[in-house]
Amino acid sequence: MKAERLIKILLLLQHGELLSTREIAEELEVSERTIHRDMEALSAAGIPVYAERGQAGGWRLVDNWKQRLSWLKEKEMLALFLPHAEKIINDLNMEISSKQIRDKLLLSLPEKSKENAVNLWERVYVDMGTWKNSNSQMLPAMEVMKEAVMSSKKVTLLYKKVNGESTESIVKPLGLVAKSSTWYVVALKTDDEFRSYKLNRIIECELLEESFTRPRDFNLAEHWERSKQQFVQNLPEFRVQVNVSPSAHQRMKFTGRFVQTVHEGKVTDKGWVEQELTFQTEEEAVNFIVGFGSQVKILSPLNLIEKVTERAEEIIDLYN
Structure with a gap:
């Protein structure tokens, strides 16, 4: 953070204007005392920052000096x-x-x-939104969580779980993570257990006056990558052997969110492909296979054939 702040100070001063300590502090959202320490660090590094004293004084670079980003490749x-x-x-x-x-x-x-x-x-353009911009509205919890993360203050929140239940907790927010178009806050619970909360599931939240001490060895990026790997490893797995028609085989390449192909086997003379698919649950497997109609044939497990048949009969009954 300090290195980034020093670069920002250099960029501000390179415009050639005389800037007061207060102006720089407000721009960078730090204290004036911090700016004085930063100026000492710049001077010690050989950068000619000059302080003009007095009520109308401030900081400038000597002789319009400009530091290029020459130390970067x-x-x-x-x-x-x-x-x-x-x-x-x-x-x-x-x-x-x-x-x-x-x-x-x-x-x-x-x-x-x-x-x-x-x-x-x-x-190059980076688009983190969804196709229909369904998440374009401001998240009500964002401002509270952002302030809590930056000031290390506790938050009380009412959170809606996947099953619809709501729980109230007091947490210590450590960082915000944008996963594609979805925001998460990584926090410590009262028992110091790490937990990630989806911001769009936070019904209510309130910033508390009570501060907390941030773990000295905590690294947000490293923690997120570890927790993401653990989450994937702990996901339930339901394996299915199927024969897939040529048209369904092409369509499955675009459905990675719901199913993964573990193995592809032999191809018949009619172009059908033997595949091993994995789902998180049996219910997901049933819904997925029914959606392909007569283009996917189950080889195993055999009891899944009965469940898919029952689902197909329910659909026929619905329209009869």
């Missing part, structure tokens, strides 16, 4: 210009645009790299 510099996900910025209510970020960074880029950076920006 070409690919590292270009990585800074990968377009930001506007949805993430908007969800966090940061009130900035990715274009503003790009324009400020361009000031510190060597001339030979500017064209490549602009080309990357114009040729």
